[in-house]
Amino acid sequence: MAVATTLDREQIASAKEESQRSVIWRRFRKHKLAVVGLGIIGTLTLLSLTAQLWTPYDPTVPGFNSGVQAFANPGYSNPSNGDIYIMGTDNIGRDVLSRLAYGGQISLSVGLLCTLLVAIIGTIVGAISGFFGGFVDTVLMRIVDLVLSLPFLPMLLALSIVLGPGYWTIVIILTAFGWPGTSRLVRGSVLSLRNLDFVEATRALGASNTRIITRHLLPNSLAPIIVDATLNVGGFIVAESSVSFLGFGISEPASSWGNILAGLEDVARQAPLQLIWPGLLIFLTVLSINFIGDALRDALDPRLKL
Amino acid sequence: MTTYLIRRSLQGVLVLIFTSALIYGLLNLTPGGPIGDVLQKPYRTTAERNAAVRAATIRYGLDKDIVTRYLFWLYNWDPTDNNNPVYLQNTYDAAVQEMTGTTDPARKGSLQNIISTYPPLIASANKALATCSNLFDFSSLGSCLGIPRNGGIITGNWGTSWKVATGTPVLNLIFGRGAYTDNSSGVAVPHPSERWRSPLANTLVLMSLSVLISLLIAFPIGVYSAVKQYSATDYALTLFSFFGISMPTFWFGLILYLLLGIQFKTWHDQGASWLPYLPTGGVVDDVSSTAQYSDIGIRIRHLIMPVVVLSLSSVAGWSRFLRASMLEVLRQDYVRTAWAKGLKQRTVILKHALRNALIPQVTLIALAIPVLFGGAIITERIFNYGGMGTLYFNAVGQNDWPLMMSILIISSFLVVISNIIADIAYAIVDPRIRYS
Numbered sequence: 001m002a003v004a005t006t007l008d009r010e011q012i013a014s015a016k017e018e019s020q021r022s023v024i025w026r027r028f029r030k031h032k033l034a035v036v037g038l039g040i041i042g043t044l045t046l047l048s049l050t051a052q053l054w055t056p057y058d059p060t061v062p063g064f065n066s067g068v069q070a071f072a073n074p075g076y077s078n079p080s081n082g083d084i085y086i087m088g089t090d091n092i093g094r095d096v097l098s099r100l101a102y103g104g105q106i107s108l109s110v111g112l113l114c115t116l117l118v119a120i121i122g123t124i125v126g127a128i129s130g131f132f133g134g135f136v137d138t139v140l141m142r143i144v145d146l147v148l149s150l151p152f153l154p155m156l157l158a159l160s161i162v163l164g165p166g167y168w169t170i171v172i173i174l175t176a177f178g179w180p181g182t183s184r185l186v187r188g189s190v191l192s193l194r195n196l197d198f199v200e201a202t203r204a205l206g207a208s209n210t211r212i213i214t215r216h217l218l219p220n221s222l223a224p225i226i227v228d229a230t231l232n233v234g235g236f237i238v239a240e241s242s243v244s245f246l247g248f249g250i251s252e253p254a255s256s257w258g259n260i261l262a263g264l265e266d267v268a269r270q271a272p273l274q275l276i277w278p279g280l281l282i283f284l285t286v287l288s289i290n291f292i293g294d295a296l297r298d299a300l301d302p303r304l305k306l
Numbered sequence: 307m308t309t310y311l312i313r314r315s316l317q318g319v320l321v322l323i324f325t326s327a328l329i330y331g332l333l334n335l336t337p338g339g340p341i342g343d344v345l346q347k348p349y350r351t352t353a354e355r356n357a358a359v360r361a362a363t364i365r366y367g368l369d370k371d372i373v374t375r376y377l378f379w380l381y382n383w384d385p386t387d388n389n390n391p392v393y394l395q396n397t398y399d400a401a402v403q404e405m406t407g408t409t410d411p412a413r414k415g416s417l418q419n420i421i422s423t424y425p426p427l428i429a430s431a432n433k434a435l436a437t438c439s440n441l442f443d444f445s446s447l448g449s450c451l452g453i454p455r456n457g458g459i460i461t462g463n464w465g466t467s468w469k470v471a472t473g474t475p476v477l478n479l480i481f482g483r484g485a486y487t488d489n490s491s492g493v494a495v496p497h498p499s500e501r502w503r504s505p506l507a508n509t510l511v512l513m514s515l516s517v518l519i520s521l522l523i524a525f526p527i528g529v530y531s532a533v534k535q536y537s538a539t540d541y542a543l544t545l546f547s548f549f550g551i552s553m554p555t556f557w558f559g560l561i562l563y564l565l566l567g568i569q570f571k572t573w574h575d576q577g578a579s580w581l582p583y584l585p586t587g588g589v590v591d592d593v594s595s596t597a598q599y600s601d602i603g604i605r606i607r608h609l610i611m612p613v614v615v616l617s618l619s620s621v622a623g624w625s626r627f628l629r630a631s632m633l634e635v636l637r638q639d640y641v642r643t644a645w646a647k648g649l650k651q652r653t654v655i656l657k658h659a660l661r662n663a664l665i666p667q668v669t670l671i672a673l674a675i676p677v678l679f680g681g682a683i684i685t686e687r688i689f690n691y692g693g694m695g696t697l698y699f700n701a702v703g704q705n706d707w708p709l710m711m712s713i714l715i716i717s718s719f720l721v722v723i724s725n726i727i728a729d730i731a732y733a734i735v736d737p738r739i740r741y742s
Contacts, residue, residue, distance in 0.1 A: 145321075146321060146324060149321050149325075149718070149721045149722060149725060150325060150718065150721070151676050151679065151680065151714065151717035151718055151720065151721050152676070152677070152680055153679075153680030153681075153683055153684075154679070154680060154683065154698060154713065154714055154717050155329075155714070157683070157698070157699075157702045158329060158332070158333070158702060158710060158714060159332065161702055161705070162332045162333055162335060163335075234552065238554055241554060241556075242554065242555070242556060242684055245556045245684070246683070246684065246687060246699065247703065248702065248703075258556075261556065261557065261560070265560060268560065268563075268564055268568075269568060272564045272568070272569070275557075275560055275561070275564065278557075279554060279556075279557030279558075279560070279561070280557075282554045282557065283552055283553055283554060283557065286552040286554070287548060287549065287552035289552075290548055290551060290552050291548065294548075
């Protein structure tokens, strides 16, 4: 009997103490594809981060060059020194596997860095605009309108040329085009919250504007911000790889999944299967992120009973 | 509504002016800019280098401050006019230099033409220059040399291409008027008798086919998966739309290109003659044949792959969006009333539910137009489809500012217009919306 009561109490206690975080995680896990996606993203991130440790060749140095044709098919073994290229080499004889791993560092970090910057800038602008309203709101939202009415990809290419193609150029440009969307989202959320009674109550208790925004309004609009940010990562990765593929993004000899694909395109007729790898990595990453974003949207929605 | 439209149009004009100023300003921050290759060339003496840089600077009007240059671009004369001696001299020098390196007979012919016809032109232009009093006042120099002040882009003079097809008016390139030599490929493009050769028309055809096909595919998918929510088909279609949204356009395009264009042709040539294959690039099979531009069969064969590639993400996105809005509408009371009245399933779904679910879709489609234009850059680049995307890609790659600016202005215009169309369409389909 004693055992049974203890168990009951424990069960009650554990049910009560289930934190918000574990509720979210429990709901998130119901999306099997999102969990798989999380695994894929985790693996790819880990493999890219540790590229320096395990990649067989220098990604920037053409290690293989037989003179007649600079590229090699997957599984090629160099007869002169026995070097094996599991995924073959690109158009000028650099190991594709190593380039993909190092390219992952750039592609993934561009995605994450831009998302972080966009979330920060977008949240600050959106919160200020929504909370203070009036003139500040009008000015900020006109700027947002203006940026949103610029043609995205054409501007991306033009700006990349103007600022000089490179890692930081891409980060800056993508951030510059990304923040308006987030700030609109945050503004909407803050607008809907700021006149609620609990905010009024906080103000009556003497809280400052900063405190109301940071402690009350933003935590309550966190769910859409997180979902938006998650989906942004995928969008930025695709944008970066598109620009790099067109030749105006990450420039040689550094590799990104986009410019590796562009390099392999030159030898596409001779080694068509080579093209699969960089595209597949982008596709898998973005697909996983979209699944995760979808699952987060459900997991973070308090109205949804799962 | 009228007041609203006027206000929106004025805002649109402001956006365009701001965009153009922004782009023009940013372009001018580029180190070297259009004279980058002049700066990088090896020179024997410093004097020779300075002379070349000075010539290029005048040729591109870079010796003026940025505001003047922007205003010139907006409404004044063009530094690459054929009365400008520096421009003529530069073109001549470039031709002489290129002559030593080129082996292509067609290119050699056009270079020879420049080399033989330009010296007298240069001589007379220099004679005119000698009579001008102030050589360093750009504006008076223009009028002194008789370079027409026929206005900048505001009056429809969009300048001439610097690099992609040197000397050809930008609008001729965009509208496919007149003959020109494509600098990147060295191909002399003949004077077209077919208006459908214009890059603008090519891109519009590509985009509108893509929109049409996306709608035809996305709508049934969206409606079906909403009506049969959580069925196996719904799951399959949802998975498909996730795939479509996540697929990088350029990768999908390359795979199609390799499979349908190259591999199928290989198999076809190896004996599987029943196997159809698609052309791997271009707008028509033979660029120099004007007849092919009006041959619908050939045009369609060249359009299949680009349209499929361009449509994939919009099919996926739109069907998913329509599914969501259908689900929302299907839950509403008036739909339940319609069911309760005993109406046929078809009537309830298509007449009652779909009509309201389409309201937000209208905005989405209008706003997709500029996105499609961006997608067209990638798609056209892969399939070497001669549209605005390819033109823009070449312009950016070769620092051809006039062409680049013009296409950016056109695409900004597209964004502004489609925003306004989205608002109007929204008010038309949803009578609850009133603009004031």
